[in-house]
Amino acid sequence: MSAPVRLQINGHGVEVPPGTSVAAAIARLGLPFRRSVQGHWRAPLCGIGVCFECRVRIDGLAQQRACMLPVREGMQVWTDA
């Protein structure tokens, strides 16, 4: 198996196997994803990039779909942001 990928989620360092999605990496830490416009917690629904419930901030850019992006070394992820 190839070397794990290291990234930061809400400031915590995590190591996950390459090919893991950002969504899965967030779930491994048990973190919430986003808040709806009325302030309710939401998390991935479709897993395939159509529902937009998994949006988080990645490397400074808000509203990115976590289920569509494989982790990258050094990625900075912020949930509920």
Added chain:
Amino acid sequence: MKSYDLIVVGAGIVGAACADCASEAGLRVALVEPGPIGGGATAAAMGHLVAMDDDPAELALARYSLGLWQAMADLPQAEYRRCGTLWVAASEEDRARIPAKLARLDAAGVAARAVDARELYRLEPALVAGLAGGLLVPADAVVFPPAVARHLVERALRRGTAFYRSGASHIGAAAGVRLHDHSELSGPVLVATGCALPQLLPGLPLRPRKGHLAITDRYPGTVHHQVLELGYADSAHGEADSSVAFNVQPRPTGQILIGSSREYGATTPEVSLPMVRRMLQRAFRFMPVLRQLDALRLWTGFRPVSADGQPYLGRVAGRRDVWVAAGHEGLGITTSLGSARLVVDLVLGRRPAIDPQPYDPARVAR
């Protein structure tokens, strides 16, 4: 045949405001609209309530209307927010326009002040570096136009206005209209059908002027004011077949609305990517951070442009009981409330608060 004191045809923001105003004055009103309330140009609009000062008549109507908008400020459905308008100067040439613009606004009683480059970036840090300064109109605001139209209609309905979900196909030689379902209503008619005006009143020329808008996902805190380039008026009032100008608006949701384009001759509602490209490239020149934001939707709408750019407000020449309120081009959200008050005053034989003469439909001799 049902008879009314006033039959308002069209429930865009203008017709909605007319029905509201007439029912408030105690008239028995009918409102005729085949589509959703505010589903025409009103649904496409940016909802910027702005004191446009390029023409004295336009400014007078805008100024009058902005005062009336105060009554909507606390209405949650209107999504009213007084974010102010920040006009930015791209060049020294632009900046040289500021004193004259200030003088015009001041003469009309609109508070405004010049802003130097330092303050410009304090107000809008996302603006591109190197701009010359600008002008701030703090009292300008934004609303969500179709919601306002619905509110006005609901208020009119509560006062007993009769709503006909149908289109008017014909205005009678005497007073009254025939509807698409062939039923007839009798009484004085006020036509507020926006771009469709010539279908009922062919003597009043109107040209549709297509516009595109883009809206982003939620990025709160990126933009704080409605921000326009001072050259906006060149685009708005030029006669070019097509033009674009930088114009962005922060929605209360944190979304950013980006305009604007103007096109004569384009009659289908499809989004034109070449036009969107021009419009966005213009916007990026002023606000490069926009490039990386996600757009959720693009849409288009048609501004109703009269023969001389001023709306037709008043009695149709040669017709005793036919009135019109249409042709507000790109400012009809702002000027809807004042237009309605002015026309209803004329219908009632009252003296309007501002001089109605520049908007009198009789000016277009046909």
Added chain:
Amino acid sequence: MRDGYDVLVVGAGPAGLAAAAAAAGHGARVGLIDAQAGAGGQVWRREVARTGPALARRGIAAALGHPGVAWLPQTQVVGAEAGALLVEDPQGGRWLGYRALVLAAGARELLLPFPGWTLPGVTGAGGLQALAKQGWPLRGCRVVIAGSGPLLLAAAVTARRHGAELLGVYEQAGGEHLRRFARGLWRWPGKAAQAAWMRARLAGVPYRCGSVVRRASGEARVQAVEVDGPHGLQRIACDLLAVGYGLLPNVELARLLGCALRQSGAHPCVDTDSRQRTSVEGIYAAGELCGIGGRDSARLEGAIAGHAAAGDDAGAARLQRPRRHARRFAERLDRHFALDPRVRALAEADTVICRCEDVPLSALDGHADARSARLATRCGMGACQGRICGGALAELGRFPRDGSRPPLFPARLSTLAADPVSFRDP
């Protein structure tokens, strides 16, 4: 300069992969694009640290390994003009030109609203499978799977392999329907074998017919579900609920391009002839996009489209018989897993329908079309552009989702401003 291809294929699932391989086999210069990072589409989605089944590996290698195929992953189509698509990848936006276009955009799950469906921990059934394959942690997690169709079993198998504790699979279709379905399965030996294999993997997991999840509840996330079955209501404590009611085609791009659609139940799919030609010259469609049919019809239709797009009618003709056979399976699926009206009545007045804008069902009363509802309530105005609520509202018999326009997915503004410069000759 923009890249030009003889044949451009949108979607790298079984249909798109087969189309790309077939077209490239005739010497065409092929571009194969998919929004996902890996090829395989939904059914052959790669798993973290695990090799896929042989069929998947062969299907992927035949396309990606062909020197005539340019593979463009993480590339999403967001707009179109005559002869060119506007796409976005992590580097930015650009235009891709084509002579022939094969649409193989597949399907998404039909996700229907019920009280509690917005709680974290509630996913689609295929959704759970997709998340698990990408490394979503399931070990020791108590999972309930519900909804309808064979996808429930596939999702259950994946979840179990990832260490989930499966509390049960709840199928809305009645037992009698399923028995009749199973009795006809011998005509598709591959499917029968697959079904037997899945059942073996799911030994010991309760599989209940005629059962519908009525409600999910929990504080900050799902903690329990309420199942309405033949023997009454049952409350089950769980950590995850995966529920999906079948699939619906991703017709947005086809619609934008002006391809004629036809209605299949409450949802549109792309209308094609036997050569997978759409109503628009030079545009072909294959796979789930032409009606939900599953992997086998997707592969065959993809190959037919690939041959036809590269001008080989004989190749396209040869595959007609197996294609018809595969499509008959889909018709059976449709019939036997038809939705129980109960399922369409689960949402209550205050159940959120539009998850992007938090619009409840009651707000939509009195609206006869999507546009009027959107203007008045913001329903469908959010980031998913009505993909979730639009499918649900069509299924609920309220109103269909309205037409397509760019951007087909949320796209960076810089992408929408990308310059279409002249083609590079393929």
